[in-house]
Amino acid sequence: MKNKIIVQRYIWVLVVLVLAVSGCTKGLNEYNPSGSATADLLWSTPQGFITNVNGAYSYVPYLYGNDENQLFLSEPGTDLWYNYNKTSYDVDLTQYQNFTSASNPVKGVWTTLYKGINQCNAGIGRIGGAGFTSITDRNQREAELRFLRAFYYWHVVESWGNVILDTLETQSPNLTPKRSPVTDFYKLIISDLQFAATWLPVTYGGTWEYGRATQGAALGLLARAYLSRAYYSTGTEANSYYQLAKNTADQVINNAAAYQVSLYSNYADLWNPASRDNDSVALRNKEALFVATFSTNTAIDINGNGNRTNLWFLTNYSGYSGNAIPGLTISIKYGNDQKNRRFMPTWALLNFYNDTMDARYAASFQEVWLCNKAYTWTAADATTFGKNAGIVGTQLKVGDTAMWITKKRVANKAALKYVVFDRDTTYNISNNAINYGDRYVVLTKHMDPITKTGTTTYPGYLNLIVMRLAEMYLIAAEADLQLTNKAEAATYINVLRTRAAKKTPVDYTAAMQVSANDITLDFILDERAREMCGEYQRWFDLKRTGMLGSRIQRYNPDITNFNSNYSIRPVPLAELQAITNAADFGPTPGYN
Incomplete structure (x- = not known):
């Protein structure tokens, strides 16, 4: 498929020699008994040390793409997504139902992050x-x-707050952990990233070892960390962090050429599968600051599951759960919709886009499915899909439209020769709640028609973008807003909106521009949704800004169980049960 230089080539050496021997861990931080003779030998030479460094990266693709739990902690339970067809899958995270410290997805991510930290x-x-x-x-x-370490700890502190902060290797279970203030987490995160930004290279000897951290990645994460840290302060101290976030984001933006990144002129090119597949310097995704990498050679990959994000935003088109769409059969192009669908968009997410002017809607979502098998309308199917009787006998040829799912209202659905699910089919006209959730507009950012090996296989092997240049503009704009520099914030936003504006047949660039008067925190969160929905960031954005509850209430009427305690995840019950000072350490307030 591709000749890529990725850190996973060395992972299994580490997994076999070090991680696999860790066995069961107890206590609030996961540990590897790396004091073994084999582990000591690996750490004692430059070559062996680099192998262990490569192993520290292995948790990135596991969290981003390989396992669904980090996505469940990052995107649903917000204003943008709900369970497809209102299913009860992981309703603790998606709907805040029965949300307790025993939640399994929370435990899995906790364990993975602390293993990486150790x-x-x-x-x-x-x-x-x-x-x-x-x-x-x-x-x-x-x-x-x-x-x-900063990357993993950022996820820890933003998810769980003031939990355990270790800077030393753990070689035995810690049964009496102590909580550390959030500010201490950020002191370490910022210090680590400052060191990283000083010493990481722009490239690796002229060859891009894709998946490794670079100076640009360190500064990008540092800008994110400064912005997050600012919200834990007030007054002058908060403003100092907002200014640092803006300055650091500017450093990435202004030196983008040196960091070998740039904005695609066409937003759709960012999500072209080919730009997430070939990792040569010339053909890599030029907007990505940091990626989780995957390979079709599963012997050098994190495991055989590859990148499964291609599964989780799909709709039912092949009829797996009944009522196959006339003219459609399962295909690699449209994805495996049969068992692993997870999320459908809220009406609010779709409505944030003015798709007449904003090309990001069509570049991010699929509304039209073309016929991939010849079909002649039957009376039974005409009844099932609400068609006029006169459609019986009408033929669909390969390449004709077979299904249209749209956020718009369609007045003549019954007369059209293809199946239509419109705004009033899917969403309740009175309150925008979900009316019918088995067919819906599909997020296509993670689709994989290149590396998937079969129509019903789960893994793909395209890279997943963890952090990209556009986020720096959004960080700078948010920081400027908090510093009351609204006009400057609008300037940053307009860079992205200029890129996003449709240019033909009408050029909407001017119409897409915003002014200082448009800039509010809600507007920036709307813009983040338009630019970055589905990219493992939404929950953190709303949590950071204190807007999680209010945005859910306004834009996701199907979530009715949220309370303010849920802006911090519960410490896993299994961890609390394993320690001897659970009463002193304490559970997360608001959970049982």
């Missing part, structure tokens, strides 16, 4: 004995570990 702590603590003769090489490898 791998980083081990390397940072052992680098002095690794035998590096070049200070540059040594500091680069330490910078990679510090970047990853």
